[in-house]
Structures are given as C-alpha cells and as structure tokens.
Amino acid sequence: MTRITPFASPLLLGFDSMEKTLERIAKASDGYPPYNIERLRGSDDAPDRLRITLAVAGFSEEELDVSVEENQLVIRGRQLEQAERDYLYRGIAARQFQRMFVLADGMHVLGAALRNGLLSVDLIRPEPERMVKKINISVSQ
Known part of the structure; x- marks a missing residue:
C-alpha cells in the first residue's frame, strides 16, 4: 500500500526534506524540558527576534550544548555523574x-544565555530583500 502525503503534490517540488523533518519532530516530542517561545519586538531599524527559553534547573553551562545542525536548532543536556550520595528521597530527576x-x-x-536555571536562545530572521527575477523566453523556429 502506498502512503500519500500532502508533500506528494506535483506543485510542491523539493519539499521532501521538510516531510522527513516533520516526522523526526513528531517522534521527539516528549515534553521535557518545558519551554517557552516569545517574540521580542524590534525597534524601527531592527527586526523582531524570537527567544526560546528552556527550564534547565540543575544543569550547568558545561552540561548543556546548543548547536545548529542543517536547518535545526538542537539543544542537548547531560548531567555529569556526581560523587556517590546517600539520598533519603530523590525527587529531582537527573536525566x-x-x-x-x-x-x-x-x-x-x-546567542544563548544561562541564568537562574533558564536557558535562553535568541534567534533573528533578517528581512529578506524583495527580489523579482525576469526569466527570458527563448523562441526557437
């Protein structure tokens, strides 16, 4: 049986990589850590920015990694093992x-900044130039 997707339309050329990306995102949404995304209004000469803020309490700067891989922002956290502790109760997950x-x-x-257990990553999308490109039509006889 063939699976038909919205990206199979002949009018959407070159969007197959987007379909794969959407599938990866659907698989990786476990909800941890919680995050916010906000728009920061720019001034007249500066464009709007986006800020992604993740709640990463318990993680130090060395235990966090922020990178851009192809067209994805990837944020990873791995807490280092600490010396053996004798917990009476452990309610804070180290995952x-x-x-x-x-x-x-x-x-x-x-850039990215870690403050009070919150990791903030600022993004910007510069306003693209409005460009119209004229395509010449060749006539063959």
Whole structure:
C-alpha cells in the first residue's frame, strides 16, 4: 500500500526534506524540558527576534550544548555523574534530554544565555530583500 502525503503534490517540488523533518519532530516530542517561545519586538531599524527559553534547573553551562545542525536548532543536556550520595528521597530527576526546533530559511542564532536555571536562545530572521527575477523566453523556429 502506498502512503500519500500532502508533500506528494506535483506543485510542491523539493519539499521532501521538510516531510522527513516533520516526522523526526513528531517522534521527539516528549515534553521535557518545558519551554517557552516569545517574540521580542524590534525597534524601527531592527527586526523582531524570537527567544526560546528552556527550564534547565540543575544543569550547568558545561552540561548543556546548543548547536545548529542543517536547518535545526538542537539543544542537548547531560548531567555529569556526581560523587556517590546517600539520598533519603530523590525527587529531582537527573536525566539527559535533546530538544529540536526546525529553523526556517534565513533564521540565525544570535546567542544563548544561562541564568537562574533558564536557558535562553535568541534567534533573528533578517528581512529578506524583495527580489523579482525576469526569466527570458527563448523562441526557437
């Protein structure tokens, strides 16, 4: 049986990589760590920015990794093993995570900051130039 997807339309050329990305995102959504995405309004000469904030309490800067792989922002956390402790109760999970965000073409990561257990990653999408390209039509006889 053949699976038909919305990207199988002959009018959507070159979108097969987007379909694969959407499948990966659907598989990787476990909800940890929680996050916010907010729009930061720019001034007249600066474009709007986006800020992704993840709750990463208990992680140090060395235990976090923020990278851009192809068109994806990947944030990973892995807590290092500490010396043996004798817990009477352990309610704070020490688990690793990987959170991915698909970036649209032209999106750039400005930087990341860790403060009070919150990791903030700032993104910007510069306004693209409006460009019209004239295609010449050749006539053959």
